[in-house]
Amino acid sequence: xxxxxxxxxxxxxxxxxxxxxxxxxxxxxxxxxxxxxxxxxxxxxxxxxxxxxxxxxxxxxxxxxxxxxxxxxxxxxxxxxxxxxxxxxxxxxxxxxxxxxxxxxxxxxxxxxxxxxxxxxxxxxxxxxxxxxxxxxxxxxxxxxxxxxxxxxxxxxxxxxxxxxxxxxxxxxxxxxxxxxxxxxxxxxxxxxxxxxxxxxxxxxxxxxxxxxxxxxxxxxxxxxxxxxxxxxxxxxxxxxxxxxxxxxxxxxxxxxxxxxx
Amino acid sequence: xxxxxxxxxxxxxxxxxxxxxxxxxxxxxxxxxxxxxxxxxxxxxxxxxxxxxxxxxxxxxxxxxxxxxxxxxxxxxxxxxxxxxxxxxxxxxxxxxxxxxxxxxxxxxxxxxxxxxxxxxxxxxxxxxxxxxxxxxxxxxxxxxxxxxxxxxxxxxxxxxxxxxxxxxxxxxxxxxxxxxxxxxxxxxxxxxxxxxxxxxxxxxxxxxxxxxxxxxxxxxxxxxxxxxxxxxxxxxxxxxxxxxxxxxxxxxxxxxxxxxxxxxxxxxxxxxxxxxxxxxxxxxxxxxxxxxxxxxxxxxxxxxxxxxxxxxxxxxx
Numbered sequence: 001x002x003x004x005x006x007x008x009x010x011x012x013x014x015x016x017x018x019x020x021x022x023x024x025x026x027x028x029x030x031x032x033x034x035x036x037x038x039x040x041x042x043x044x045x046x047x048x049x050x051x052x053x054x055x056x057x058x059x060x061x062x063x064x065x066x067x068x069x070x071x072x073x074x075x076x077x078x079x080x081x082x083x084x085x086x087x088x089x090x091x092x093x094x095x096x097x098x099x100x101x102x103x104x105x106x107x108x109x110x111x112x113x114x115x116x117x118x119x120x121x122x123x124x125x126x127x128x129x130x131x132x133x134x135x136x137x138x139x140x141x142x143x144x145x146x147x148x149x150x151x152x153x154x155x156x157x158x159x160x161x162x163x164x165x166x167x168x169x170x171x172x173x174x175x176x177x178x179x180x181x182x183x184x185x186x187x188x189x190x191x192x193x194x195x196x197x198x199x200x201x202x203x204x205x206x207x208x209x210x211x212x213x214x215x216x217x218x219x220x221x222x223x224x225x226x227x228x229x230x231x232x233x234x235x236x237x238x239x240x241x242x243x244x245x246x247x248x249x250x251x252x253x254x255x256x257x258x259x260x261x262x
Numbered sequence: 263x264x265x266x267x268x269x270x271x272x273x274x275x276x277x278x279x280x281x282x283x284x285x286x287x288x289x290x291x292x293x294x295x296x297x298x299x300x301x302x303x304x305x306x307x308x309x310x311x312x313x314x315x316x317x318x319x320x321x322x323x324x325x326x327x328x329x330x331x332x333x334x335x336x337x338x339x340x341x342x343x344x345x346x347x348x349x350x351x352x353x354x355x356x357x358x359x360x361x362x363x364x365x366x367x368x369x370x371x372x373x374x375x376x377x378x379x380x381x382x383x384x385x386x387x388x389x390x391x392x393x394x395x396x397x398x399x400x401x402x403x404x405x406x407x408x409x410x411x412x413x414x415x416x417x418x419x420x421x422x423x424x425x426x427x428x429x430x431x432x433x434x435x436x437x438x439x440x441x442x443x444x445x446x447x448x449x450x451x452x453x454x455x456x457x458x459x460x461x462x463x464x465x466x467x468x469x470x471x472x473x474x475x476x477x478x479x480x481x482x483x484x485x486x487x488x489x490x491x492x493x494x495x496x497x498x499x500x501x502x503x504x505x506x507x508x509x510x511x512x513x514x515x516x517x518x519x520x521x522x523x524x525x526x527x528x529x530x531x532x533x534x535x536x537x538x539x540x541x542x543x544x545x546x547x548x549x550x551x552x553x554x555x556x557x558x559x560x561x562x563x564x565x566x567x568x569x570x571x572x573x574x575x576x577x578x579x580x
Binding site: 109110112113114116117118119120121124125126127128129205208209212213214215228229231232235236239242246249250251253254257258 | 278281282285286289290400401403404405406408409412413415416420427511512514515516518519522523533534537538540545549552553556557560
């Protein structure tokens, strides 16, 4: 019971942190304190103040406004990535897990090979082939995330497919596809959902890393990762330039991982 | 260990390596955009384009190109760079030891932190230190390595003046200087992984401590220390080995980014600059070599696993 209460507390704290950040990201669609692209020579590398709570960057752009739009890009990419990964991973995993046989053998062999690549590496290769930009990053990371979801769902479906309720559904004459998607998959959902939260964080990390390397999101889309790489040149004179985007990234990951602990 | 089992595994390993190479080669063959156009520009005459295609061997059929490309892995040249007209091997030569040293250093740090700390926290589970460390661990795990790298640079380089940012020292000039420079990047890579490994080991020890054999060991008059080090640890370490294996491969990818943070001229930087230059043979070779490395590591873990745990050995060999 104590464990349970602690887990609920963690979940609440995580949900509050993630909720605030999500709100900031959504808000940036309608309003930011300043135009995130507007340069102002007078406030170049200005420090933290009431007018600019997170200071200004090397072009005098308001960092808070840029963090808000960058956060939005990050969230959009992470959601898109996990969405693609979970959707196709679930389909591939449930079909191979349910039917088994040669089909399963072949698909899983290719799957294992893809799993051998670290996701970031796979995504880097794909972006180097497709070119950068928001949508290509979603596509590349999404594809890179499919194998791990497929493996996980396959294991769960294999565990469920000989349980009584599935046999029962089959005896009542349900077709294979109906058994998979109507009877088995809903029962696998909790496991998929907890992987979705972990996957979300991995996607945030991967996107930030790629954008940091300059092969991810391209201007004019703001990105927390690219802000960090730009800020590195001004680390001594304007440490806040690197600190705030980085801390927001940390909070986002922390919030979501606290939620996933439950 | 059963020899036929190892042999069977080896054959499957070879097959996986071949399939990996094929998938990578296929991916790079269907790229929109011709490397020749990139190299010569769009204004080149058709004769020049044809000549270069022939020189690079791009006019040959797909499978022939694949086989000859595989050949470059057998003779160890790994193909030729488009941009620099040298073998990929000569470009990799000085860089592999750098990335490998950094990864191994980070790995040793993970072991040095997580094993004692995980055991300590399991022994004092529920105490004040344990509760504080749970929060600390959770926070550390949320730090992306490249951000902690930037923070470490800020703290040790610009505040404490113990470290020169960007002052990479080559191992050919000074080994202590080289290792000294790699400490901070290795810490940045190791921190989140060490936090995860600590949690993992702690949970695993706590789970094992509830087993019947532990009660039996106690009833025979063993001390807590005796039970922990004589019986529990041997079993608790098994899931951690799997985790560490996965970590090792993850760290290779992580080092690509960290090399950029600390301006270390390793494999990662070569990969990134080759992607930027569209120098595909170099990218292909690095990707395949990294994947090979990951696959062979997994194979090794599988074997180690079996040596440590006789139960897996008998269960899967039947």
